[in-house]
Amino acid sequence: MWWRNCRLFRLRSATRDRMLIGTSRALACVSALVVVLIVAFLIGESAPALARVGPVRFFTDESWHPTADASAGSFGLVPTLVGTLLTSAGAIALAGGLGILSAAFTRFYAPRRLAGWYALMVELMAGVPSVVYGLWGLMVLVPLIAAVRPPGASLLAGIVVLALMILPTVALLADAAFAAVPRDCVTAAAALGLTRGASVFRVVVPAARSGLFTAVVLASARALGETMAVLMVCGNVVRIPRGVFDPVRTLTATIALEMGYARGDHRAALFVCGLVLLAAVTILVATAHAAGRGRPHGTT
Amino acid sequence: MPFPRLASIVLSIALASLIAAAGCAPGGSAGEALRRGTRITLTGSSTVAPLMSEIGKRFERRHPGVRVDVQTGGSSRGVADVRDGLAEIGMISRDLAADEADLHAFVIARDGVCVILHAENPVASLTNEQVAGIYTGRIDDWSDVGGPDAPVTVVNKAEGRSTLEVFTAYFAIDPREIRADIVIGDNEQGIKTIAGNRHAIGYVSIGAAEYGREHGVPIKLLPIDGVEASVRRVADGTFPLSRRLHLVTASPPRGLVQELIDFAQSLEVHDVVEELSFVPTP
Numbered sequence: 001m002w003w004r005n006c007r008l009f010r011l012r013s014a015t016r017d018r019m020l021i022g023t024s025r026a027l028a029c030v031s032a033l034v035v036v037l038i039v040a041f042l043i044g045e046s047a048p049a050l051a052r053v054g055p056v057r058f059f060t061d062e063s064w065h066p067t068a069d070a071s072a073g074s075f076g077l078v079p080t081l082v083g084t085l086l087t088s089a090g091a092i093a094l095a096g097g098l099g100i101l102s103a104a105f106t107r108f109y110a111p112r113r114l115a116g117w118y119a120l121m122v123e124l125m126a127g128v129p130s131v132v133y134g135l136w137g138l139m140v141l142v143p144l145i146a147a148v149r150p151p152g153a154s155l156l157a158g159i160v161v162l163a164l165m166i167l168p169t170v171a172l173l174a175d176a177a178f179a180a181v182p183r184d185c186v187t188a189a190a191a192l193g194l195t196r197g198a199s200v201f202r203v204v205v206p207a208a209r210s211g212l213f214t215a216v217v218l219a220s221a222r223a224l225g226e227t228m229a230v231l232m233v234c235g236n237v238v239r240i241p242r243g244v245f246d247p248v249r250t251l252t253a254t255i256a257l258e259m260g261y262a263r264g265d266h267r268a269a270l271f272v273c274g275l276v277l278l279a280a281v282t283i284l285v286a287t288a289h290a291a292g293r294g295r296p297h298g299t300t
Numbered sequence: 301m302p303f304p305r306l307a308s309i310v311l312s313i314a315l316a317s318l319i320a321a322a323g324c325a326p327g328g329s330a331g332e333a334l335r336r337g338t339r340i341t342l343t344g345s346s347t348v349a350p351l352m353s354e355i356g357k358r359f360e361r362r363h364p365g366v367r368v369d370v371q372t373g374g375s376s377r378g379v380a381d382v383r384d385g386l387a388e389i390g391m392i393s394r395d396l397a398a399d400e401a402d403l404h405a406f407v408i409a410r411d412g413v414c415v416i417l418h419a420e421n422p423v424a425s426l427t428n429e430q431v432a433g434i435y436t437g438r439i440d441d442w443s444d445v446g447g448p449d450a451p452v453t454v455v456n457k458a459e460g461r462s463t464l465e466v467f468t469a470y471f472a473i474d475p476r477e478i479r480a481d482i483v484i485g486d487n488e489q490g491i492k493t494i495a496g497n498r499h500a501i502g503y504v505s506i507g508a509a510e511y512g513r514e515h516g517v518p519i520k521l522l523p524i525d526g527v528e529a530s531v532r533r534v535a536d537g538t539f540p541l542s543r544r545l546h547l548v549t550a551s552p553p554r555g556l557v558q559e560l561i562d563f564a565q566s567l568e569v570h571d572v573v574e575e576l577s578f579v580p581t582p
Contacts, residue, residue, distance in 0.1 A: 143496045257458035258459055261346045263372060266459070
């Protein structure tokens with residue numbers, strides 16, 4: 001090979017190793033630095049609002065009317081935070097079960113040819129842009145819900161669209177988790193005379209538990225951050241919903257709807273939304289980390 | 301071996317900051333344009349800003365080396381910055397107040413807002429009181445205004461949108477009193493929402509609504525004070541729910557500033573004006 005003659009490859013292997021370590025360290029530093037810079041940027045941009053409005057008022061003000069200045073406006077984030085958590089939780093409840101069952105189907109029940117096609121469909125689903133899901137929700141799902149209970153744009157519509165979007169994430173990761181379960185477990189279960197259902201749900205699922213947990217956590221993070229589709233179907237009214245047919249506003253929708261026109265304290269308040277969202281995701285990931293450490297892969 | 305290890309850490313941090321710095325390095329051309337004094341700064345209304353930044357881009361292409369810098373901050377900031385000499389041109393989305401007569405104003409477009417319903421809604425017109433009543437929740441069923449027996453779905457714009465300001469100012473509604481069922485962002489989303497819900501009422505820019513209706517979207521534009529809602533009526537100034545978008549300068553414009561203002565008023569940018577749902581001035 002031509003590159004064998006390059007100077008780099010004629011160096012002693014120890015030197016080469018050191019260079020490799022240096023390079024990978026540098027790249028790791030850059031990735032870490034990006035996250036740190038994002039956090040610093042968010043804090044910097046939201047500082048005026050945190051200073052003038054005060055962190056407490058974001059949780060005690062009753063409504064969201066941030067266009068007036070800090071003293072006259074009201075900056076309640078609780079309804080939007082509740083909206084974000086409810087849509088994500090609902091979507092996870094729906095997509096978590098469906099995704100894990102769909103992975104169990106492809107791996108243990110479906111005929112091989114069908115499983116191949118099915119997996120392809122799920123992968124395709126993961127590639128559909130979020131705005132397409134939103135458009136479908138707006139044109140098909142919302143009028144359908146409106147026929148039952150107007151106005152249609154609601155928490156329910158948001159949950160369904162979000163569930164569809166995170167379903168492939170759950171299904172693909174759950175499938176990978178099932179694949180990682182040692183083949184011996186399955187054969188041993190069969191040798192003991194367990195039915196297929198019992199071996200899947202009593203042996204494989206518990207063994208793949210930490211992998212399934214990761215799947216759900218990653219999907220939740222995606223659900224929390226999703227913007228476009230949710231904005232199109234949720235109604236975006238800043239109010240705590242009293243039922244699934246009530247409209248909700250999420251934190252991401254607030255940022256997307258208002259950023260283009262915001263200025264002064266309003267703009268800074270939107271960065272506070274971003275900060276709160278980041279905090280929610282951090283808590284989620286930290287919980288997952290802690291839970292993952294408590295239950296190592298493969299143990300019950 | 302502690303030394304090589306230390307060296308590799310130092311090297312890696314140095315490399316990391318180098319890569320980070322490369323990402324932040326400012327473009328050379330901007331600094332150059334500033335030195336040669338060919339930067340035109342515009343500040344003011346966030347309604348006019350998207351329009352002027354598109355026009356500015358086109359202007360920059362025709363005048364290589366010139367940079368048009370558009371910043372938002374509200375009409376009042378536009379007035380203040382022009383007076384203080386911080387900006388060459390101010391952008392204002394309302395008519396000039398009496399104490400602003402010292403400024404030189406140039407109309408570049410009009411912005412009209414109209415109330416829209418689903419095409420199958422039998423209601424043909426609403427009085428101003430009825431519109432205000434619907435938006436503040438005093439009227440919540442179409443049967444109260446001569447329509448079918450169905451609850452009204454109130455579609456409102458998100459906080460900070462200019463159409464919201466125009467709408468609430470005209471109908472004398474306090475934005476805090478609006479009881480909305482759906483909150484939308486841009487005009488397109490509003491039109492799709494109304495088209496998908498037979499019992500919805502909303503308001504959008506006239507340009508966008510007329511374009512939608514002409515392309516088969518099932519919506520209808522309600523007249524206001526008996527004046528039909530159309531781009532034509534906005535252009536000739538008879539439609540009440542509209543306002544003029546201005547550029548202002550502190551002294552009579554000269555040189556490049558004059559050229560940019562002339563360009564923003566010319567036929568050559570009418571397509572940009574229409575694309576942003578504004579109405580070109582005749």
